[in-house]
Amino acid sequence: MERKPHILVFPYPIQGHINPILQFSKRLTSKGLRVTVITTTSISKSMQESSLNFVTISDGSKQGDKETMYEELERFKLFVSESLAELIERQKSSKHPPKLLVYDSAMPWALNVARQLGVDGAPFFTQSCAVNVIYHHAHHGVFLQRPSVSLPYMPSLGVNDVPSFLNDTGSSLPLKIALNQFSNIHEANWIFCNTFDKLEHEVVNWMASQWPVKTIGPTIPSIYLDKRLEDDKEYGLNLFKPNVDTCMKWLDTKEIGSVIYASFGSLTTLGEEHMEELALGLKNSSCSFLWVVRESEEKKLPDNFIEETTERGLFVTWCPQLDVLAHKAIGCFMTHCGWNSTLEALSLGVPMVAMPQWTDQPTNAKFIADVWKVGIRVKLNEKGIATREEIEMCIREVMEGERGKEMKKNSLRWKELAIEAVDKGGSSDKNIEVFVAKLAHS
Known part of the structure; x- marks a missing residue:
């Protein structure tokens, strides 16, 4: 019997970043991949029952910690890069060694951690391709603090149309994180974006001319779209209790x-x-x-x-x-x-x-x-x-x-x-199939 290729998936541990990557994981599982989702100690208790396989690593957080944003991010990177490396090492000697780590683009250092241990890595972008293009240009020194700016295949953007971090005075930490997403993007063999081709057609085409971009969205439970994934009615994570x-x-x-x-x-x-x-x-x-x-x-x-x-x-x-x-x-x-x-x-x-x-x-x-x-x-x-x-x-x-x-x-x-994008033969569906097929034969 042919072995299913195994991948690790690592979302940044906040609700808006976890949900899309969980949905992507469900799609990958439905196409025959073995997927292990990595959660961190601070949010692991919030995960609900799911068909997915979860594993928890330490992020160094302690209850009652009062940290500045900078301290929290530094602690997170320090602890997680170590515990991620340990996890990959363990997984490599298991019955199903992983071939790839899909990681949130907010953690570009995860690519280096994986590659040093002989596992490939692919960033997952939870923002629109239009925003990706803006941050990419800002990363390369195209500063957008002016009345309007023209970027490839986009409407003219006024000062109130660009991400707010670009209008912050001084070098803000959130801006640094946003721009760092592009620090090693050119090294990745796969780049996944939570959007669909027709929604951002020209912007996606421009990005795809620069990097190996694959649109795989919208990452929404299947019941609301193509209805092809059985029992896929919710994301599987609630950090807040809904009424x-x-x-x-x-x-x-x-x-x-x-x-x-x-x-x-x-x-x-x-x-x-x-x-x-x-x-x-x-x-x-x-x-x-x-x-x-x-x-x-x-x-x-x-x-x-x-x-x-x-x-x-x-x-x-x-x-x-x-x-x-x-x-x-x-x-x-x-x-x-x-x-x-x-x-x-x-x-x-x-x-x-x-x-x-x-x-x-x-x-x-x-x-x-x-x-x-x-x-x-x-x-x-x-x-x-x-x-x-x-x-x-x-x-x-x-x-x-x-x-x-x-x-x-x-x-x-x-x-x-x-619906067309994620349904059988749609652009996102085909992109996922191509990825799974290539992984199976690599």
């Missing part, structure tokens, strides 16, 4: 396309004034709304706001986002434009009100509004705040306006193309 029954029962009572779903991800923190304007914009829109407000953010809501909007509003600390977006009651998604949320909305045909906050979100918002034409971007005032009037106007435009109908039509078209 499943509350959300779904409430949505079941609402009319088709009548609800705004508002969520700003697991990391975004809105200021008090921003929170108040958002609350009043939602209230004044006269639409029903489901709003994910983390416990730490609740105190920023206006006094008595929850009581005053109890007829139309549901507040939860976390929710099953895919189930919510797939529900017929949802009319639009008010989002921070994180790449996972953007791909989920595109894959489920939901128009967006884009309210980007930081990192790659401004670039995603630019594409949502001006390239894919599936949403509207909230304009900020001179203080950098989205006012209640602006928020209300954007919601009404998407939910009731003529442009809103066009956005809905475009959203449904992207949904079809997302």
Whole structure:
């Protein structure tokens, strides 16, 4: 019997980076690979039952540690590079020695660790190809702090359309991490990107002319796309406990396309004034709304706001986002434009009100509004705040306006193309098959 090729898969241990790489792993397993997912001690307890095989390595974290971001990253790299090397050594002498390590692009040093032990490595990019191209050019000294910039096959980007780290003064640590993704990209034989060909067609083609890029997305549970992977209904990781029954029962009572779903991800923190304007914009829109407000953010809501909007509003600390977006009651998604949320909305045909906050979100918002034409971007005032009037106007435009109908039509078209990409013979499906076949014969 022919042995299945074995690969190790190593996501960066935060929710938005783990979910896409877990889904990619499920696709690889369905094509006949043996996949071992590496988790670190700080998140291993959050993993749910899954068909995947998991192994835990130490990241040196201790409960109650109070570290700066710099200290945390230095400790992580120091401990993990050692424990990763030890794991690869052990795996090499097992019955199924690994051929390759797929690692999150935020950890470029993982390629060096693997290669020194005779195992190949391939980065997995959890951001859009457009953002990859921007960071690549910034890495090579094309600085983007100017009114607009032209890059290959992209719309003209204003200062508010590029990732926020590029506008930081001084050499910020997040910018350094973002640019370091490209420090050894030219050494990789495979580069995986969580997007699909038709979504970023020209940008993908340009990247593929530079490096061995393979699009393999959207990495969303199969039940919402091609339905070919049995029992693939969720990602398999929840660092936050979703209020499943509350959300779904409430949505079941609402009319088709009548609800705004508002969520700003697991990391975004809105200021008090921003929170108040958002609350009043939602209230004044006269639409029903489901709003994910983390416990730490609740105190920023206006006094008595929850009581005053109890007829139309549901507040939860976390929710099953895919189930919510797939529900017929949802009319639009008010989002921070994180790449996972953007791909989920595109894959489920939901128009967006884009309210980007930081990192790659401004670039995603630019594409949502001006390239894919599936949403509207909230304009900020001179203080950098989205006012209640602006928020209300954007919601009404998407939910009731003529442009809103066009956005809905475009959203449904992207949904079809997302399904086509991962379905049998689609671009992402073929890329995964080519990779698996080459690995089997290497």
